[in-house]
Amino acid sequence: MDKGIFINNEWSDYDLEKVKVVNPATGDLVGTVPKGGKKEAKMAIDAAHDAFPSWSNLTAYDRAAYLEKLHDLMHEHEDELAKLMTEEMGKPLKESKGEVQYAASFLKWFAEEGKRIYGRTIPSSKENKRMQVIKQPVGVVGAITPWNFPAAMITRKLGPALAAGCTFVVKPPNETPLTAVRLVELCQEAGIPKGVVNLVSGKSSEIGEELLSNPKVRKVTFTGSTEVGKLLMKQGAEQVKNMSLELGGHAPIVVLDDADIKYAAQQTVASKFRNGGQTCICGNRIYVQEKIYDEFIEEVVAVTEKLKVGNGFEDDTDIGPMINKDAYEKVEKHVQNAIKQGAKCVVGGKGQEAENGTYFYEPTVLIDVEPSMLIMNEETFGPVAPIQKVKTDEEAVKYANMTPYGLAAYVFSEHYSRGLKVVEALDYGIVGWNDGVPSAAQAPFGGMKQSGLGREGGIEGIEEYLETKYISIGLKE
Template identity: 75%
Template sequence: MEKFHYINGDWVGQDLEKLEVNNPATGDVVGTVPIGGKSETKKAIDAAHKAFPEWSSLTAYERSSYLKKLHSLMLEHEDELAELMTIEMGKPLHESKGEVAYSASFVEWFAEEGKRVYGRTIPPHKEKRMMEVRKQPVGVVGAITPWNFPAAMIARKLAPALAAGCTFVVKPPSATPLTAVRLVELCEEAGIPKGVVNLVTGKSSEVAGELMSNPHVRKITFTGSTEVGKKLMEQSAETVKNISLELGGHAPIIVLDDADIDKAVDGVIASKFRNGGQTCICGNRVYVQEKIYDDFISKFVNKAKELQVGNGLEEGTDIGPMIDKDGYDKVEKHVQNAISQGAECVLGGEGYEENGCYFYRPTILKDVAPGMLIMNEETFGPVAPIQKVSTDDEAIKFANQTPFGLAAYVFSESVRRGNHVVNGLDYGIVGWNDGVPSAAQAPFGGMKQSGIGREGGHEGIEAYLETKYVSIGL
């Protein structure tokens, strides 16, 4: 499967050196993409810059019609997109199908939200004066996306950018570029004009470097690690770019002693083991009150035992491969560190290598302590460390002892206690009796070192708009 760059409506890069894309479950080469750099990225930016005046001058209804066509095409090709996603990044096929639907929901949502970009009039403070606030697109957008949600992280940026009237250049990850290319092919099939959507694959340092330094790029949107996000913030200063960052997480799950334990177990399973724990909002540490501690762990272990590890294309697989050996090694390091310091492994605790691919079994650790590595770093794997807590406020204190603030979860059947915990959590997203809170109509983003800005909901399109104040003398 050979794929190319998409620049100004043309598929290019056939003469460039190629990057191989491997299936992390089998090691097979499943495709190639060109290794682009500064020159290709500049051409893509120039194309987007040239296309911007005409695209931004279309009515919101005209831009909406293109997005609605794209939405229909994504659903029409759901099975194809899902299989491609599973082949290049490993998640179970049923999860990939869910991601395609989730991705398409953003395209549908912003196809309509673009029609609701409203300005306002302000009561003047002088006679013969009109005061207005107008909204206009920010300009050319550079998007840098991660490997763990190859379709959703693009759709969540592409749809509001186009709906707002911006043009778009995307740099997908080297590990999972094929889904991105297929989405752009569907953009072309939907009739989106030349230059409005552009894609460049290749060296992150060169592609991202040009996106950050080029003055035609007025906004950068990035999903990835906090470490890289900080570097992009520094680089954006040179041209004072508008920037949105969805960065690392270290999500706590709090289970209060009035929780419906079965509901809590299902919620923790959904949060922790989705995508093999390789998500930015998955629960990374679990705090359970002492009264229900043993009962919760017993039911949690019994439920997690049912999860099957394997190739995501095989029926019955719940947890696919780790994306690479580095990811596997980090999980192993966290587990062994916790066990060496007194945690008890009550399920799993090991992985395996097969044909150069890496898998880790669902793992549950109990009697975990605050100082252990796994309670202070994002694991990004199928491991649930559980710590016993006494009071609601103790759970809140431990939950907030991190520089991150993306997502958190609480399980409680009490409105009073649940609200107390929710209000006390320094997180941008909180799932209350809900292990999977994300939705196109809701804002997604973090506090503290987990990012800047929000994606989804009304806030998601605001990130691609400038505010212009106009004072008119009559």
């Protein structure tokens, strides 16, 4: 049986057509999952709905114990999960191991955070009235997750949902569903009661439509493109569906002329080329003040030239394959457009399209980039670092904010007052100040403008899965 549909604590493929999962580094078949649709999604929702009363009535400590067990199992199976992730997604094995640890941290954090869901008593202005506020779980949660972080993007939703008392239906991406399958197997091993966690692989449009149209689903949480996020908002509008959306980014990196240039270059490369640039918060546009422009480029080039492209299972690989042909062609389009308009390629600039359907692209640095170029106006989602020269702090902020997106931004400055002014002027939900890798389970993750709604992680993360109920109590004399 090909696992990929888990409903009410039982695996079944329902004799459905299969989705092939291919290793993007080799073209080899890694596995298959059933191509579920509307029917299977409805069954999963029904199971989650039936399980909600008993799960939500457990104490926060009981729910935390299940999450703690799942956290421990993830660490016990860390090598196995990392290997599976590299096989189906392509990222270097060392990054996959880091993701498993990062993913598990959300379970640990929200296991504890669930014990701190506090209400409050409000002083009343009338002697015969008492006023209370309590927090209750939203209900059944439908989660749609992306391919680039197959484990973390599930646990970042699963952890707070379960800790809050919600039940869960997840639709994993067709490119990387196997990590999700293994995580749900570990949920089963952890003893999480039937119906609390459900998985449906397959037809994205059908499953998504059922999650958004079914009134038993009280909340939908999605990580993916802004275009799809807008479509989900439209579909959910009829029921005024509670939604959390972590959408596209176009992250700027601002390097002021008082920055530690060597450190800023190292952090810029760490941000830009992690996961082959296939992350929503990686630096996508780099603005460097003219006084340090040439020196900064020298440092970035020196670090970038040391990066190796290859199969994620090779020990010295830093950048794995592009996930598919569309991703590869977008990178190539952005690079060629920039060069045609006058940008200079000082590192990389070449891709490799193999007959076995694999796509690799060299880590690339473009200089003398102009704001009109495509790469400065669209999210590349690939290993290309475009660098533009700017004069003033104000100019850097202007260009950084010149986008409909507002997920993450980065600033490098050694001067407190100057750096803080720039940080405060940036219209982004996450800002890394002298930090190229800001994500953490205990911190809120989410964007402004068209980069989404809501936050994941931190104390804010669990609030997304709670309803606030105000109780006004009249006392008889």
